[in-house]
Amino acid sequence: MPTADRQLHFNLFLMGVGHHEAAWRHPRTDPQQAADIAHFQRLAQTAEAASFDSVFLADGVEARSDGGWGLISHFEPFTLLTALAVVTERIGLIGTVSTGFSEPYNLARQFASLDHISHGRAGWNIVTSAGERSAQNFSRSANQEHGVRYQRAAEFLDVVTALWDSWEDGALTLDRATGAFADADRVHEIDHVGEHFQVRGPLNIPRPPQGHPLLVQAGSSDNGRAFAARWAEAVFTAQQTLAEGQSFYADLKRQAAGFGRAPEQLVVLPGVVPVLGSTEEEAHRLDRELDELINPARAVGVLSTVLGVDLTDHPLDEPLPPLPPVTEINGAKSRFELIRDLAERDRLTLRQLVGRLGGGRGHQVVVGTPEQLADHIETWFTQGAADGFNIMPPILPDGLTDFVEQVLPILRKRGLFREGYTGRTLREHYGLPRPAGRFS
Amino acid sequence: MPTADRQLHFNLFLMGVGHHEAAWRHPRTDPQQAADIAHFQRLAQTAEAASFDSVFLADGVEARSDGGWGLISHFEPFTLLTALAVVTERIGLIGTVSTGFSEPYNLARQFASLDHISHGRAGWNIVTSAGERSAQNFSRSANQEHGVRYQRAAEFLDVVTALWDSWEDGALTLDRATGAFADADRVHEIDHVGEHFQVRGPLNIPRPPQGHPLLVQAGSSDNGRAFAARWAEAVFTAQQTLAEGQSFYADLKRQAAGFGRAPEQLVVLPGVVPVLGSTEEEAHRLDRELDELINPARAVGVLSTVLGVDLTDHPLDEPLPPLPPVTEINGAKSRFELIRDLAERDRLTLRQLVGRLGGGRGHQVVVGTPEQLADHIETWFTQGAADGFNIMPPILPDGLTDFVEQVLPILRKRGLFREGYTGRTLREHYGLPRPAGRFS
Known part of the structure; x- marks a missing residue:
């Protein structure tokens, strides 16, 4: 839904010294930085300055x-x-946290504290x-089935958001004169009794500044989209072509409308791996250099995890074995x-496939000049496929610096990206909007 | 075990704007600071400078x-x-984390990351x-029984320490030339199968710098001491009198010896609430001011939680009701x-009891001059009751500043407390010692 003042949103997807499978072997990275918290602090500060x-952390x-x-x-x-x-x-x-292996009370506390x-x-x-x-x-000897996982997730969300609401805004009164620490009328037990959880409440942390920390999701299956x-x-989301991106975008906004939500209340951010060079040739050289450094064994391990199918014993130079039908995939x-x-x-061998995926694990990889990437972003943004992008630099910190210094100025010149922050919170x-509490 | 160069250890027990129940109402605190992370950062920096x-966080x-x-x-x-x-x-x-309501894999990761x-x-x-x-x-409709909780805790520790060891020191090789990301001979599945947990491993975080983060414990029951x-x-530990402190200290070191551990491998730190004044009278005035600000309803709520017995409906000016035998206490x-x-x-009414406990929730409260507190600390330290203290200032930040500026110089002059750090890690x-990994 393009409007005159609609602006791009950018998220920096943090990942060690880069998203490319072989980033840690490339001469433009220092693999020891992945163990150094200061590296991540500098990346966040660079992204904030831009x-x-x-x-975002996977x-x-x-x-x-x-x-x-x-x-x-x-x-x-x-x-x-x-x-x-x-x-x-x-x-x-x-931050990414699974609903499968945490308790809602612990998770609600940790996000409230971070907020x-x-x-x-x-x-x-x-x-x-x-x-x-x-x-x-x-x-657990086996994971829960896909549909059950999403049922658990839905109940998990009910509990966590209720816990965040269990202290109404302003319930902590701290009235020194009367000694009233809090207002008992504004602190609530939630008494959740469901199929997966029974949680009494209240939380032992007052309501987070955003009401609820922002809720983000990345599943694109039928269950995932409905959720x-x-x-x-x-x-x-990972979308390879503009047509697929448009279809996903339209479908998601339509489904959201079914829940009475306005389209702009759900921001869609496809992932993109920007492999940049000052010329096309330079960009393709970086792309080749990275692909040549892939360690196939490790890449097949990652692919096996992503697919939910163990390919670690499959010969590298043969086509993929027959894969099970998606209905049997629980991943x-x-x-x-x-x-x-x-x-x-593309009839790829396993080695070719991990090469193709090495840069983006299924996300779109754009190899080219800053101008070409800006065009790509503008097209997706104005043609109904994206509200912004999840930026996945193949190497870090250089890939972020290049994006900030070379691509953002072009987008700003085109009026598509703001010069600075207009709000203070992530929701802003x-x-x-900041959600009203359910007990207010 | 006093030796010539034996030195005191001090831990700052962080607690909002002070450990006294009514600290937030006292004119020398600002209760809003309890919601401000910068307040805690300044306290830690003050303690570090000393x-x-x-x-420590409860x-x-x-x-x-x-x-x-x-x-x-x-x-x-x-x-x-x-x-x-x-x-x-x-x-x-x-940091305090319960073994009752977390998963070992999550907890092992979070402490490894913090380390x-x-x-x-x-x-x-x-x-x-x-x-x-x-x-x-x-x-859960009810908590687990005391003994079962400690059995679960023991198994929890087995799992967590094994996960910390699952990556041997140096297993992350990051050999750029060969592409060897890690050494498969030094990364281990733990394959734990126990009564409470089944955990395959390995952890997805390399071994923490300390091998294992320091293990601290605060239970003083029979189960707690054995653990x-x-x-x-x-x-x-909370110990009211020197004799009790000595008995606890000796018993714990003796029990540790039963596990083949040297006495100095277990550091005993009783809690102490220092209510300081430049004269005794000034100290007692601060003590009185704080006690007069106690909100009995809130204090009885805290007491009920500590006791595991709900006293919130009991009349304030009557003696305590008959309490159940300790064998029925699951807290x-x-x-x-x-x-x-x-x-x-002391035949206390409920109101008198919460007044008495208001400052320390059962920990010893020392009301007096810096010299008197230094004497107290020296006595416990040299008479076999403490290796150091868990300092619980009644008001913060002032109570910490007073302790650092007025008490520590006396202890340093007596040769009981170091001028600065001699090591870099908490273990140091x-x-x-830094534990060897079980797979090494």
């Missing part, structure tokens, strides 16, 4: 010991985002966690289909 | 909406301690969580006995 809406709760490794980091989201919160003032801080520490800049990227290995780290349409205020269904279709369409950056 | 070993997972409230804070431990980690360089950071962010300054105060209300926030003797490296058994004995011995401050 008035990005937010930074997360998982499993690793492999067989050479595939999976997503290894020295940090988990709450601690890392807090370390960023106290060295920044404006930028939003979005208090950051003065209203916390966001929760809600995932349901696909992997069998994840389940095995949490005393996003009901709950999500921002959606991260990230939409990502599975995207990758399966790519491999079939995304133009989203 | 070379305290550590700061925690709970329940609140009341009936006027008793319980322990309300704007922050939870992981996020708050991280906010302190990035504005300090040396001081240890100890990485702080470069080896994280500590975990292990509690099992007593309250029925806590259980009701986590889909501490096996696992704890530092123990926080903090040793604290229950301490408070029951105090009320019986307490003189405790």
